[in-house]
Amino acid sequence: MGHTCRAITLSCMDFRFVEGLFAFMKQTGLLGESDLVAWAGAGKPFLDTKEFEFVKGQIAKSRELHQSVEVHIVQHHDCGGYGGFDGHFADKNAERAFHKGEVDKVRNILQKEFGPEVKVIGYFSDMDDAGNVHVSAME
Numbered sequence: 163m164g165h166t167c168r169a170i171t172l173s174c175m176d177f178r179f180v181e182g183l184f185a186f187m188k189q190t191g192l193l194g195e196s197d198l199v200a201w202a203g204a205g206k207p208f209l210d211t212k213e214f215e216f217v218k219g220q221i222a223k224s225r226e227l228h229q230s231v232e233v234h235i236v237q238h239h240d241c242g243g244y245g246g247f248d249g250h251f252a253d254k255n256a257e258r259a260f261h262k263g264e265v266d267k268v269r270n271i272l273q274k275e276f277g278p279e280v281k282v283i284g285y286f287s288d289m290d291d292a293g294n295v296h297v298s299a300m301e
Contacts, residue, residue, distance in 0.1 A: 169196040169232035170224040172217075174204045179238050179287050182295020186285075192234060197224040203243025205235045205261075205268040205284075218275060225276065233272055233280060236297060237261035238287035258286050262300040 171192055173183050187193035199220050207213035224230045239257060240247040244264075251257040265284030272280050284300040 165228055167195050167197060167224075167228045167230055169234050170221060170228075170230045171196045171198050171234040171236065172204050173198070173200045173236040174238055174241055174243060175200040175202055176238060176241065178289065179236075179295055182287060182289075182297060183236060185295070186236075186287075186297040196232075196234065197228060197230060201243075203241055204237050205264045206243050208268045208271050209264070221272065221276065231279065231281060233282045234285065235265050235268060235282065236285045236287055237264065237300075239289060254288070258300065261286055265300060 169192060171187065173179070184193065187196065187198075199217075201207055201217075207217040221233060239254065241261075244250070244260075247254075247257060251260065262284060265282070269282035269284075272282055285297050286300050287295055287297045289295050
């Protein structure tokens with residue numbers, strides 16, 4: 163009997179966002195319905211020629227073993243994989259726009275590699291002053 167799930171979720175490995183990521187996945191039904199891969203910079207390895215083959219292989223393996231058809235990419239505020247927030251962005255809106263652009267690039271790459279039927283959904287994770295993590299879709 164095969165195991166199937168609808169998605170693979172790619173996130174950053176940053177410990178500050180793990181609990182919020184799991185809460186988000188539970189709330190949206192991704193927990194238990196998604197393979198999960200975490201590394202520095204969520205979508206960044208797709209844009210790095212040294213890491214591209216490895217990360218592409220993770221998507222291929224999820225599709226092969228579990229027939230996943232969606233890719234959820236969760237970028238986040240102050241990501242060290244991208245150099246952090248300070249000195250790189252004028253404000254959080256600029257940072258979010260940058261990360262949306264990164265997800266758009268990854269979407270193009272994945273649809274070229276795996277076909278246009280692959281649904282790629284981007285999210286941005288942020289933390290409020292009390293340390294609570296909030297994840298929202300990037301439109």
